[in-house]
Amino acid sequence: MYKIKTINNISPVGLERLEKLNCNVSAELSDPDGIIVRSADMHTFEPNPELLAVARAGAGYNNIPIERFAESGIVVFNSPGANAEAVKEQSICSLVMASRDVIGSIEWVRSIADRGDKIPELVEKGKQNFAGPELMGKTIGILGLGATGALVANACIAIDMNVIGYDPFMSVEAAWRLSRKAERADDLDEIFRNCDYISINIPYNQDTHHLLNARAFSLMKDGVRIINESRAEVVDDDAMLEALESGKVAKYVTDFPNEKILRGKNVIALPHLGACTPESEDRCAVMAAKQLYDYLKNGNIVNSVNLPAAKLERMGVCRLCVIHHNVPGMINRILDLITAKNINVEHMINKPRGKYAYTMIDLGDHVGDDVAETIRGYNDVLRVRVL
DSSP states (O other): OOEEEEESOOOHHHHHHHHHTTOEEESOOSSOSEEEESSOOOTTOOOOTTOOEEEESSSOOTTSOHHHHHHTTOEEEOOTTTTHHHHHHHHHHHHHHHHSOHHHHHHHHHHTTTSGGGHHHHHHHHGGGGOOOOSTTOEEEEEOOSHHHHHHHHHHHHTTOEEEEEOTTOOHHHHHHSOTTSEEOSSHHHHHHHOSEEEEOOOOSTTTTTOBOHHHHHHSOTTEEEEEOSOGGGBOHHHHHHHHHHTSEEEEEESOOOTTGGGSTTEEEOOSOTTOSHHHHHHHHHHHHHHHHHHHHHOOBOSBSSSOOBOOOOOSSEEEEEEEEOOTTHHHHHHHHHHHTTOOEEEEEEEEETTEEEEEEEESSOOOHHHHHHHHTSTTEEEEEEO
16 A cells, blocks of 8 residues: 655646555655655655655656655656646637736726616727727737647637747657647847747746846847746736836736736735636646555556656566666666576666766566665665665
């Protein structure tokens, strides 16, 4: 029985999946094999020695110390695409709010509630104060063409916008999802120079920190409207505030408010609502639970954000799983040890990712604890499991 700790409220749909597989699922566990988390900050979290994996029920993972966990042999998963539909829908809503002063108009109409039979006349006179441009025929730049970005691009094409997308790491799967009518930009500057709207749908990491900075704003059209469904840190707040003050940016809609950006004019800030639908939370929880259990049970790694992806159909009698640094000679050392025990290798896979690597070996006979302990003693080995 695997012990799964929950942090934050996780959709019961995902947790029931684990319980049906005889997992012990509780928020109170102190020595879990796995953790499912949403947005809780885990940077100060001290993992127990038994912890094997953390599954994020959502796409973003900047709340998890992925490098530190990798060095401890802890796999971190996310749930890409599970919340894409919800974020896409909010992005379209945000585009409309960025164009027309929907919020201001609602507040103004409420303010004249006591004007009785004069309300219709006041509405006709006042509506122009909240007017804005149509989306049809305008050009939008989509930064990031993953699961969410591709859906946003397709939705914008459906309402007759011109779409230019940028994603240097676009997968084949994402390319299949993307409409042929979307243009591909060769670099970010092409997006900045040519778009009336910009939708940010990229993951936050050290490479995307302050991607929208003073230089980026200087290249943009006057009156550009920006939608941020990525993370707050992708945008340089100080540069954004200057751009809003000068009118370079006409409207900034962000799902990631902070004290600084809330002081800016023409800012529409939402309370991180992008993935907040019951359907999205169910899908994220189910995906997180499925990936976590497959790793605990079979050693397969799918959608990890810190260690290599590796999936192997099981063969043989037992499976040896080794997380290690990506250094020369490691596989040979492991295989030499197995050969010395006169055990046949039925099937194996080795996958690298930067400075890390993952090796799975299906064996024709059981290996004893002595084999696992010997491998654990090798330099650069981070985790050894026998399944």
